[in-house]
Amino acid sequence: MRLQGKIALVTGGARGIGLAIAKAFVAEGAIPVIADINEQGAGQALDELGASDGLALAVNVAEAASVHGMVQAIVDRYGRVDILVNNAGIGGNTPFLDITPEEWNRTISINLTGAFFVAQACAREMVKHRSGKIINIASLSGQRGGHGRAAYGAAKAGLELLTKVMAVELAESCINVNNIAPGAIETEMAKFAHDQATRAAYNYLIPMTRYGTPEEIADAAVFLSSDESRYIHGHTLNVDGGFRAAGLMFRGDKAAPSS
Numbered sequence: 001m002r003l004q005g006k007i008a009l010v011t012g013g014a015r016g017i018g019l020a021i022a023k024a025f026v027a028e029g030a031i032p033v034i035a036d037i038n039e040q041g042a043g044q045a046l047d048e049l050g051a052s053d054g055l056a057l058a059v060n061v062a063e064a065a066s067v068h069g070m071v072q073a074i075v076d077r078y079g080r081v082d083i084l085v086n087n088a089g090i091g092g093n094t095p096f097l098d099i100t101p102e103e104w105n106r107t108i109s110i111n112l113t114g115a116f117f118v119a120q121a122c123a124r125e126m127v128k129h130r131s132g133k134i135i136n137i138a139s140l141s142g143q144r145g146g147h148g149r150a151a152y153g154a155a156k157a158g159l160e161l162l163t164k165v166m167a168v169e170l171a172e173s174c175i176n177v178n179n180i181a182p183g184a185i186e187t188e189m190a191k192f193a194h195d196q197a198t199r200a201a202y203n204y205l206i207p208m209t210r211y212g213t214p215e216e217i218a219d220a221a222v223f224l225s226s227d228e229s230r231y232i233h234g235h236t237l238n239v240d241g242g243f244r245a246a247g248l249m250f251r252g253d254k255a256a257p258s259s
């Protein structure tokens, strides 16, 4: 019970990685706040958690007023936010030459500006208590030049840098800020964005030869939310089966997907 009694906000918690994180938090004694643009999904997720206390809230992270309403609702109920997991996001797989201004702006506004709005609003509460944990969910696509990842990757790279700036500025307020960069994780987003060829390429390029699970991200989120990670600050933890580490991969038994 490493998170006993902690008020833990997970944005985009209605499904996928966010829902798995919320489940792991509840197992460690946290009080979950599930906030999602899918209000019904947030409510169902909270029911699924079976926690004795908790909140389900509607939010569009890309709208500052909506974000402030969400944080106010948490403060009205609990008086504080102890843990934020900035997880809400959308995928994107459009080639660089085809991406429209609308798609670019939508991706940046949810995946980067939205994460900024939520982090700033929560941190403004956390500074009052001189305590807090913020975990941003970025992506390996923010570190490597994946095909079709212009807007998505730029947003996630921006989020990694934002994590560092927040870590520098918020340390004096005892707010601990880190970043998790998942590799390919088996969720609805991946099912939508990854066709068979993409899947074959990932399975070849990942040393562990498989997609990760939402629960494997959740385990990292629990660690970074707990006191055990107190001196880890401004760090990006890749949870990717070795995808970032890999260079030349010679697999005598397995052909590269393009051959």
Ligand SMILES: NC(=O)c1ccc[n+]([C@@H]2O[C@H](COP(=O)([O-])OP(=O)(O)OC[C@H]3O[C@@H](n4cnc5c(N)ncnc54)[C@H](O)[C@@H]3O)[C@@H](O)[C@H]2O)c1
Pocket (backbone or CB within 6 Å): 011, 012, 013, 014, 015, 016, 017, 018, 035, 036, 037, 038, 041, 059, 060, 061, 062, 086, 087, 088, 089, 090, 091, 110, 114, 137, 138, 139, 140, 181, 182, 183, 184, 185, 186, 187, 188, 189, 190
């Ligand atoms: N699945 C992967 O392979 C993978 C890899 C790297 C990073 N990520 C990141 O992990 C996070 C979660 O991804 P997932 O695979 O669980 O996705 P998902 O699509 O299954 O879940 C995303 C959730 O965010 C919510 N959401 C979307 N836009 C929102 C908005 N404007 N305001 C509030 N909520 C909103 C959705 O309703 C949904 O419940 C995302 O930030 C994603 O970029 C995922």
